[in-house]
Amino acid sequence: MELTEARLKFIEAWGKLGSEWGINRTMAQVHALLLISPESLTTEDIMQELNISRGNANMTLRDLIGWGLVDKQHRPGERKEYFFADKNSWNIARQVAQERKKRELDPIIKLLNELSDVEGSEKEPNYRVFKSTVRDINKLAKNVNKTLEAMLKAEESWFWGSIFKMFK
Amino acid sequence: MELTEARLKFIEAWGKLGSEWGINRTMAQVHALLLISPESLTTEDIMQELNISRGNANMTLRDLIGWGLVDKQHRPGERKEYFFADKNSWNIARQVAQERKKRELDPIIKLLNELSDVEGSEKEPNYRVFKSTVRDINKLAKNVNKTLEAMLKAEESWFWGSIFKMFK
DNA sequence: GATTACTTTCAGTAATGTTTGAAAATACAA
DNA sequence: TTGTATTTTCAAACATTACTGAAAGTAATC
Known part of the structure; x- marks a missing residue:
């Protein structure tokens, strides 16, 4: 299997698993995406990868931070926030x-x-x-x-x- | 607390817990009702206690049987089915x-x-x-x-x- | 204090999940 | 085989939850 396909399958499966356990599908998918991303991502990145709106991405990221699964970084000179997930x-x-x-x-x-x-x-x-x-x-x-x-x-x-x- | 109130609270809480874990609320409530019922109940009983339709009661009971959480009994001379839950x-x-x-x-x-x-x-x-x-x-x-x-x-x-x- | 680059909010809408109720199917008894 | 009691099915109605997008808010920079 190719990496691109594998990544999509992983995101889809993680989303499905989440929804079966009472966690909103998109939230689980955003988490999945961060889990397999070597670098931290911006809201924009996430919107694009998962085809979701800005509002949705923002709320979902806040929720994930609330669950302690995601953190954000700031980079000097930039206002933009960069999100990453603990991969352990x-x-x-x-x-x-x-x-x-x-x-x-x-x-x-x-x-x-x-x-x-x-x-x-x-x-x-x-x-x-x-x-x-x-x-x-x-x-x-x-x-x-x-x-x-x-x-x-x-x-x-x-x-x-x-x-x-x-x-x- | 009175028994009647306590029973209602138990059913409500079990329903909420179920829905938080990806189990449909009504299904969890029917299960809860059977858990606190000394005798097995008919579809009719369950419809009345929980104010749900016949269709809903029927489908929910079938699901619960599918999960292995509920069984049915037959009583001689009656076609009606009686449902009960393992309470352990x-x-x-x-x-x-x-x-x-x-x-x-x-x-x-x-x-x-x-x-x-x-x-x-x-x-x-x-x-x-x-x-x-x-x-x-x-x-x-x-x-x-x-x-x-x-x-x-x-x-x-x-x-x-x-x-x-x-x-x- | 104006401009830019972003984040947050939230009313409205879309999508999904649940419930109803009446009709069809089934089983049983006479 | 007909009538009756009961269960099952499922399209439509309803309820809940999730998502969008545009507007409002905020922070940093010039």
Whole structure:
């Protein structure tokens, strides 16, 4: 396969993967483009490569910066901003894990804790099933939480080394 | 908090969580309803509880069955179908992991392997960066894959026990 | 303080995804 | 085989989300 074709396929696949996981397709594509670009790119570059509008490029880049996946540089004598992505996949995974934990897991754990205190009678089947389901999901959520915390602190080699030992 | 309110909040939160992870909101809500229902429910029940149309209920239930999260029962003498969900959160997590692996991770690993064979010259920075990015993501994907496989085979207690040892 | 080079905003529009509801299909019982 | 209960399908309507482009904002330079 040729490089040009491969790059397009990579961008397309990354976009699709993102959209399957609740991340807007364009945002994932911009990220993909930055991942395979040796030099940092301007808004203009990105607009051209991906055929998107200025507004879209700008908003998407801001979002990516918000996710901690992209940073910008300034070059002396130029006002233009240059964007680049951390290309280390372990860092990317950690960054995404950290953001999703903060935005989604933490709030749901909070809610599950509140729902654990529901009032009612043990005689009511609805009550019993609700309590035990919530308790069970809460336990899972807390285990996921702990695992993510370990992952966030971990060095890549240490983390996968430990995982490896699990099933050697 | 009262049970009625708590049930509504749970359904709402599960729906929101689903939509943040690329699962249609209604599908997650139907799942939530079944998770907190002591008895299996008919299409009619679900339509009423969630105020959704027959068509929507039917399609959503079929999808949930496709994800392995819901099953149906028949009762002697009745044509009507009764739906219920496995309430064990470890099974749910495994089921979701299994399906997403099959639908998303496996195809992307296949693609990454193909992209690894891209042709080009080591002198071209585009080529070098592309290769090393793809290689790096591929490595991560394979590690995730192995971890999921371990999870799919594992008993809950064994899995979390092993995770726990990682950071004690 | 005017000009240029850029970035940001956002109302309007386009694209995509979801839901409805009624008709068609199916299964069952008499 | 006919009637009835139920499920399934799918075109059209609706809702949500994403994108555009032009205008407004900002910073740097002369």
